[in-house]
Amino acid sequence: MSALWQARFFTTVNRLPDLPKLKVPEVAFAGRSNAGKSTAINLLCNQKKLAFASKTPGRTQHINFFSIGGAHPAQHRKDETRIDEIRAFMVDLPGYGYAEVSGSAKDHWQALLGRYVQEREQLSALVLIMDARRPFTDLDVEMLEWFAPSGKPMHCLLSKADKLNRSEQADALRLSRSILSSYVDEAGQPLPFSVQLFSALKRTGLDEADLAIRQLLGLVAADAGDLAPT
Numbered sequence: 001m002s003a004l005w006q007a008r009f010f011t012t013v014n015r016l017p018d019l020p021k022l023k024v025p026e027v028a029f030a031g032r033s034n035a036g037k038s039t040a041i042n043l044l045c046n047q048k049k050l051a052f053a054s055k056t057p058g059r060t061q062h063i064n065f066f067s068i069g070g071a072h073p074a075q076h077r078k079d080e081t082r083i084d085e086i087r088a089f090m091v092d093l094p095g096y097g098y099a100e101v102s103g104s105a106k107d108h109w110q111a112l113l114g115r116y117v118q119e120r121e122q123l124s125a126l127v128l129i130m131d132a133r134r135p136f137t138d139l140d141v142e143m144l145e146w147f148a149p150s151g152k153p154m155h156c157l158l159s160k161a162d163k164l165n166r167s168e169q170a171d172a173l174r175l176s177r178s179i180l181s182s183y184v185d186e187a188g189q190p191l192p193f194s195v196q197l198f199s200a201l202k203r204t205g206l207d208e209a210d211l212a213i214r215q216l217l218g219l220v221a222a223d224a225g226d227l228a229p230t
């Protein structure tokens with residue numbers, strides 16, 4: 001059982017001043033609307049309706065926080081989470097690139113997302129979810145370039161891999177690796193970016209994503225040769 005299975009809804013935020021004050025590591029899921037962020041969170045947390053997933057793009061319109069720790073998995077859903085025992089947050093960000101969102105609402109979200117990934121101290125890492133059929137669209141690159149100067153790690157999930165055959169999957173992975181390796185720090189060293197294939201439908205890449213995210217959240221014992229989800 002993965003530690004991520006303990007996740008419970010914590011809070012919804014619409015403005016940066018309302019972000020939780022708790023200083024625990026958080027990993028945020030960013031990506032275009034409809035890329036599969038909420039579906040990935042649900043699968044990783046082994047809960048069908050934790051993050052709302054939908055056939056209609058643009059459904060996640062707030063920043064949703066899910067806490068890990070502070071509640072026994074067997075505890076009743078409605079029992080209060082013990083704040084002082086929370087170890088980490090997973091954060092579902094609103095999707096970008098949703099055409100039907102109007103100008104001012106779009107601007108509000110762009111600004112909020114940009115500032116969140118650039119300024120949020122507790123943000124340990126970003127999980128960037130991109131449809132494996134069209135990774136690194138302009139808006140994904142914009143998100144990546146907002147985040148890159150932080151020097152923090154980013155793990156990319158090439159989602160909906162079930163829509164590609166094996167050779168297309170290999171191409172998508174190769175292309176993504178080459179784009180990511182073009183980002184270097186001032187010393188010319190590659191940034192801590194990684195990428196994998198993922199399919200929520202087929203559960204492809206689930207163990208790899210689970211381990212990567214637990215590592216980014218500091219939930220994997222440093223000494224454990226922990227290659228299987230606990």
Ligand SMILES: Nc1nc2c(ncn2[C@@H]2O[C@H](COP(=O)(O)OP(=O)(O)OP(=O)(O)O)[C@@H](O)[C@H]2O)c(=O)[nH]1
Pocket residue numbers: 031032033034035036037038039040052053054055056057058059060061093094095096159160161162163198199200201202
């Ligand atoms: N074939 C396939 N469909 C998927 C996969 N993951 C998600 N989907 C579908 O893609 C659609 C969008 O998924 P969501 O998880 O709601 O996407 P989101 O990124 O949270 O979207 P927003 O909340 O609008 O930002 C849903 O119809 C999902 O069922 C996958 O791995 N394979």
Ligand SMILES: [Mg+2]
Pocket residue numbers: 037038039052053054059060092095
């Ligand atoms: Mg969503």
